[in-house]
């Protein structure tokens with residue numbers, strides 16, 4: 001399953017975001033380093049369900065909104081100079097190694113200092129928190145790279161072997177892939193055996209940009225001074241204003257049956273008659289939704305997966321007419337595939353055997369035959385025909 005990490009300074013709301021997105025019970029508190037061991041959970045990205053085009057409902061979506069699982073990882077808070085041992089250090093970043101993208105949860109309300117200590121709303125400039133996470137993740141990768149660097153370079157010089165596989169092997173545990181290494185080496189345009197610390201740090205920074213792209217959740221918008229949010233939104237990055245606290249409240253109320261709210265919706269419906277204070281609390285949240293078009297939590301996950309990482313949802317079926325599997329289940333699966341994936345990639349994703357014995361694919365809408373190089377589109381319903 002595709003993994004997304006949550007990182008940022010202590011007290012920014014990472015665990016609140018995690019709870020909102022997974023409904024897992026985790027510790028949340030207004031002081032730094034509440035989380036020590038990483039939380040792992042299942043969250044979902046939101047896609048339109050193709051069953052709306054059929055006469056039958058699939059039973060797997062909520063009124064045409066399909067939620068596709070992704071893993072979410074909530075790690076301990078990171079402070080500036082964590083790589084020098086500040087705060088809890090940076091070793092816990094190892095739990096981000098499987099993350100393909102990082103959501104930088106930033107306290108947009110300015111209510112905590114750089115180390116996460118509460119200082120009261122508006123008393124810390126959130127813009128000063130933007131850059132440090134990149135530096136720390138870069139330094140974490142630099143640390144991994146540096147561990148055996150001299151020995152590796154001696155081998156390269158003595159045995160005249162290729163450097164790229166050695167570096168890839170060294171970084172495999174950090175979730176850096178061979179194409180990331182190839183791209184970063186090509187960008188450096190210099191001989192790694194002659195690199196000093198500065199070049200290695202630059203290289204680590206490139207590897208970070210390639211392997212851990214980031215999106216910013218400007219959190220606590222419900223209390224943030226509007227000018228703080230406006231300045232964050234003006235950054236040259238993907239910035240999504242969020243209220244993780246509002247999303248927790250809405251999802252809990254939906255789960256209890258008090259309201260009808262689908263994660264990511266711009267509004268909700270009251271279902272039960274609630275007490276005055278409960279109703280007032282929810283109406284206050286409605287105000288936050290109205291102002292921003294949603295709590296931002298679902299938008300943040302969706303944009304990380306679909307915009308930053310460029311995944312598309314694809315629906316494999318065995319009956320291209322009825323859009324079912326062999327047991328008659330309508331649209332049984334939704335796969336997240338990288339943009340640019342082909343019908344053959346989908347066949348391999350279903351099973352190696354199916355990939356190896358691929359004949360052709362059928363488009364569930366046009367019923368046309370598609371060759372192995374045919375590029376998939378978001379929302380495609382596809383049957384793979386193979387000899388197996």
Ligand SMILES: Nc1nc2c(ncn2[C@@H]2O[C@H](COP(=O)(O)OP(=O)(O)OP(=O)(O)O)[C@@H](O)[C@H]2O)c(=O)[nH]1
Nearest residue numbers: 010011012013014015016029033034035077244245
């Ligand atoms: N007003 C408001 N408060 C929030 C929001 N999200 C989180 N908080 C509060 O911020 C404080 C810190 O939340 P946590 O989720 O524990 O933060 P964290 O980033 O996981 O903190 P560490 O685990 O210590 O790194 C708590 O008091 C939360 O209730 C939000 O959207 N709005």
Ligand SMILES: [Mg+2]
Nearest residue numbers: 014015034035
């Ligand atoms: Mg936490």
